[in-house]
Amino acid sequence: MSKPATHYPNAPKSQPTARHTLAVIVDNEPGVLARIAGLFSGRGYNIESLTVSETEHEKHISRITVVTSGTANVIDQIKAHLDRLVPVHRVVDLTAQGEAIERELALVKVVGKGEARVEAMRLASAFGARTLDASLTSFVFELTGSTEEIERFIKMMTVVGLTEVSRTGIAAMSRGPEAM
Known part of the structure; x- marks a missing residue:
């Protein structure tokens, strides 16, 4: 038993x-x-x-x-x-x-030279991130999207020289014409 x-x-x-x-x-x-x-x-x-x-x-x-x-x-x-x-x-x-609409904003700083710099720009472009600041050795990108998109972007940037991240947290709103 x-x-x-x-x-x-x-x-x-x-x-x-x-x-x-x-x-x-x-x-x-x-x-x-x-x-x-x-x-x-x-x-x-x-x-x-x-x-x-x-x-x-x-x-x-x-x-x-x-x-x-x-x-x-x-x-x-x-x-x-x-x-x-x-x-x-x-x-x-x-x-x-x-299903609610949820978005988050992230500022992502990447430091790198040469090929890492080119790859950072290519990835930012692929994700639709805006370049807010650029120097010869670093970038600050702005990306707005779902939490999952932000997480993927950060993971990819880690490989090319991510040094700092600032995130807003989620802003959300229900779909349709009705107000809260």
Whole structure:
């Protein structure tokens, strides 16, 4: 007779984790971002990407885009906790709404001479990156795209002399005519 995998025969099966992009509309006031980040860290949730910007200057409203991962229950808990914070107007799970448009911006510095320099320019052109700065020994490229595209570009540039990367994090919006 085989042993059960657990001492509890009716133990719940583990749920799969998934990556979710949440858009949070908040009052633009001091301490709001700290409260939201504290909510995540205090409960042991990880933030994979975080972007914040004021979207309605006259009303002092900001949009926070948070990318996190968790089980369906964890994501529901995160949304519920965010909804309860006073400066939060609404929380939208862009992942649950369907396919969202997600983009990220990266600045990538590459140092090299000779063939490495030529290869860096060729790769940048193939990826559609803009050259923001060029000297005899270095380039700074700007690339906007999906996280996967950015990752591929960085991996390729590592081979030809990548020295520095700065990334914005994900900005996202749902498809279609409806506003958040």
